[in-house]
């Protein structure tokens with residue numbers, strides 16, 4: 452994945468299919484930090500943020516970025532660009548704040564009468580994390596695992612992230628996918644309510660390694676808007692062009708924890724109370740958010756029709772409601788792409804810092820204000836302007852000014868990964884060689 456992104460982020464290839472990614476300990480964390488709540492890295496590659504939830508074809512997909520390090524877990528997001536030798540590592544350590552946001556999925560969402568939401572209906576289908584949930588090794592064939600990777604036996608039951616296991620146990624997703632330990636491993640975690648989470652970890656992306664697994668999932672009508680029976684055929688046609696969608700519940704969590712996030716910047720441990728992440732919204736709030744999206748899309752549609760003199764082809768409200776939650780591809784290039792033909796940009800150990808705030812993050816924050824605010828914000832052309840990343844596009848400045856410290860592209864020199872062999876390290880170095888791009 453790392454290699455794949457490396458080529459793609461710099462504009463030399465296009466991902467053939469929609470790909471969701473999270474941060475681990477070998478990513479360009481400085482770029483990811485521009486999009487704390489996720490966004491497009493390039494066409495067809497969507498970053499899930501520090502933690503995040505999206506929907507695709509009715510599947511509800513959650514993610515937790517980073518690796519677990521206890522000494523940083525309860526710190527805030529204090530790191531600032533340019534990163535130094537310490538923060539270039541701490542920035543990808545999983546934080547309690549982002550875990551609690553995920554756990555809020557299961558502790559909020561009461562309806563107006565205070566009744567708990569139906570858990571099964573809203574259950575996550577897939578969650579993926581970089582490091583393994585702690586102790587998941589006990590629910591597969593660990594003896595066989597230790598034959599291949601005997602050093603993993605040293606950690607015993609402690610192997611993996613306690614934060615990941617907390618999320619797994621509370622949210623009970625149907626599937627959980629991880630990486631990090633450079634080995635394929637399958638396990639089935641049994642929950643007390645007789646549901647299970649099927650866990651799968653895959654190996655590194657290297658020749659003759661188990662780095663790819665294809666799983667089939669039944670695509671459902673979008674569960675956020677239950678489709679009437681007569682629209683199922685139409686839905687099947689639309690499934691041919693499924694798009695990534697916002698998860699309304701997740702947007703509500705982001706909005707209602709924004710002040711916590713903004714104030715949680717300490718570089719020392721600052722434990723958070725989980726009570727702050729409970730009962731953040733009601734079903735009525737979620738319905739209102741959904742309606743705001745429909746309003747936005749109706750306005751967009753009417754403007755589009757006027758511009759194209761297409762007033763007779765107005766889309767019905769029902770059709771709009773089929774795609775009003777689509778995450779638009781609103782990527783804006785806010786830094787230079789790597790260009791090996793430019794002699795000033797030949798040092799592969801460095802990439803260029805972004806020259807201005809990522810418009811995707813500005814727009815997402817604007818979107819949260821517009822759709823989640825309890826106040827009735829008018830939806831007009833001015834609103835649409837604030838939801839368009841083009842509004843925030845700026846000219847790229849030259850990146851070579853001396854006061855711009857260039858960031859390491861990948862933290863290959865860090866020692867926070869698992870043991871890799873010399874052979875693996877050589878392979879790593881080969882794949883990032885410009886000759887192979």
Ligand SMILES: [Fe+2]
Pocket residue numbers: 475476477581630631632868869
């Ligand atoms: Fe890793």
